[in-house]
Amino acid sequence: MFTVNVELGDRSYPIFVAEGLLNSADVVAPYLGQGRVVIVSNDVVAPLYMETVKQLFAGREIMEIILPDGEAHKNLDAISHIYDSLLAGKYDRNTLLVALGGGVVGDITGFAAATYLRGINFVQIPTTLLAQVDSSVGGKTGVNHPLGKNMIGAFYQPSCVVADTSVLKTLPQREVKAGLAEVIKYGLIYDASFFNWLADNSDGIVLSDPALLSQVIRTCCEIKAEIVAKDEKESGIRALLNLGHTFGHAIETASGYGTWLHGETVSMGMVMAADLSRRIGWMDRDTAGRIRSVLEENFGMPVLPPADISVEQYIDLMLSDKKAELGKIRFVLLKAIGEAAIEGDVDKMLLKETLTAGENLCR
Ligand SMILES: NC(=O)c1ccc[n+]([C@@H]2O[C@H](COP(=O)([O-])OP(=O)(O)OC[C@H]3O[C@@H](n4cnc5c(N)ncnc54)[C@H](O)[C@@H]3O)[C@@H](O)[C@H]2O)c1
Ligand SMILES: [Zn+2]
Structure with missing residues (x-):
């Protein structure tokens, strides 16, 4: 395993990279908080990795939010859907949002985390090569507008990035x-x-x-x-x-x-x-x-x-x-x-x- 630190003062965080990391709860546990957990994914990635990821949060209350797959759904409807689910469930500031997917899920979830209750913690679990080398790192979050790509968003850093390289085996x-x-x-x-x-x-x-x-x-x-x-x-x-x-x-x-x-x-x-x-x-x-x-x-x-x-x-x-x-x-x-x-x-x-x-x- 190797770790790369993103040095941003009190918002610094580690990027953990290893094969099989999703089975190593002990490594990432210190970064996952204590509150309720909401895992955001999509209908392609969730069937593959949701059950494994849930084991990282054993003993905690977990809600799943499954978005439709694809760039065409990286929009404010997805954000609204996440807000609706969080508010209906009375999720408070101790909630941890988890982005399980590629750059689309990561960008959407990060923006929801940046804005829900003016900001709650979130973790990136990138499952595409693009997300592991780029989009999960650095805190750019947001969605598209019909008039322009990534036009609505925020800079908002995750608490850690958990990149398990073994998930790339299922990537087309x-x-x-x-x-x-x-x-x-x-x-x-x-x-x-x-x-x-x-x-x-x-x-x-x-x-x-x-x-x-x-x-x-x-x-x-x-x-x-x-x-x-x-x-x-x-x-x-x-x-x-x-x-x-x-x-x-x-x-x-x-x-x-x-x-x-x-x-x-x-x-x-x-x-x-x-x-x-x-x-x-x-x-x-x-x-x-x-x-x-x-x-x-x-x-x-x-x-x-x-x-x-x-x-x-x-x-x-x-x-x-x-x-x-x-x-x-x-x-x-x-x-x-x-x-x-x-x-x-x-x-x-x-x-x-x-x-x-x-x-x-x-x-
Ligand atoms: N925030 C940033 O700094 C940043 C940087 C670069 C790109 N981006 C954004 O990232 C997005 C592109 O990300 P992407 O290329 O990851 O696309 P994506 O999230 O759409 O994922 C690509 C496809 O692979 C599927 N998939 C994901 N993981 C899989 C796995 N392990 N096995 C099988 N299928 C899997 C997804 O469901 C999807 O169909 C764009 O919206 C782009 O704007 C953001
Ligand atoms: Zn890019």
Whole structure:
């Protein structure tokens, strides 16, 4: 087992990562409080892991809230449903909310915890690769609005993160790859040697080799914990974690939530960001080409955005991105593999070229 600490003063917390961790109640017990427990999950994950997770809370009163599966249900209806259940059951401030699932369940449950009775404790039990390397760590919680992705939310840290790598065995391959997009993101923004290591070991990683995945999760949690400790509320360096997301969120919203997986749109968005970085002169053609080829060829990910989103639609959606300021879209772009920066003044013609490049992205 390994533990990564997120250092945030009196709100610091550990991320526990191990195979079979859900059977090790003694390790996590000190972080689980004493009150009543409400486990929020969905109709795919609950049948697989609810009974195991309940054993972590043996002897305590437990309520289950089972949400419908999928990004399309990451909305205020889900939040209302949780509030209704908690209020009907007279759940007080000592209640522990537990998020059992991927990033969707984690983001919804965290937001419910942030706002119910002005904030109650919650624990993340991430069950997807994406959630174990990214969404369960760092305290971004929230839901989508029809007009924009993750538009309603709060920064609210969990009391701990319990990542049992054995649950990844039931995760469909398409979901594993979607999680790997966020993994590759860490290499691109922060750590060129990690990016090269990922490319060199892509065959085993794609097949979910347990030792390699464990190394991947460790490195990603360490990088995310370091960035969040420096900039919890995203006034600086944390924004770099949004590489590919300005384009990606626009694709998710334009396509209808759930058409593409979040990680798939991040993959497309990172290729678009690399392409734009090249067009504005930050990076050479070979480097941009290598980024596309690692995503597309080594990891078999989708890299070309859907052709039916117009330039006007992109711009409109990207202007409501949370990073946009005073009517300007702010992009996370790359100076090199392992080095990212924000650019708020991209030439409109060059942006248009990226948005219409299609098959020629990064070529
Ligand atoms: N809060 C953050 O910092 C942050 C960071 C990145 C992404 N996100 C959000 O996370 C969401 C994406 O998360 P995700 O990729 O985990 O999607 P998800 O939560 O929809 O999970 C993907 C699918 O896998 C299923 N599943 C989960 N665990 C499983 C398991 N062990 N075995 C079999 N099936 C399993 C789920 O039911 C779902 O169908 C997006 O909404 C995104 O905005 C948040
Ligand atoms: Zn993401």
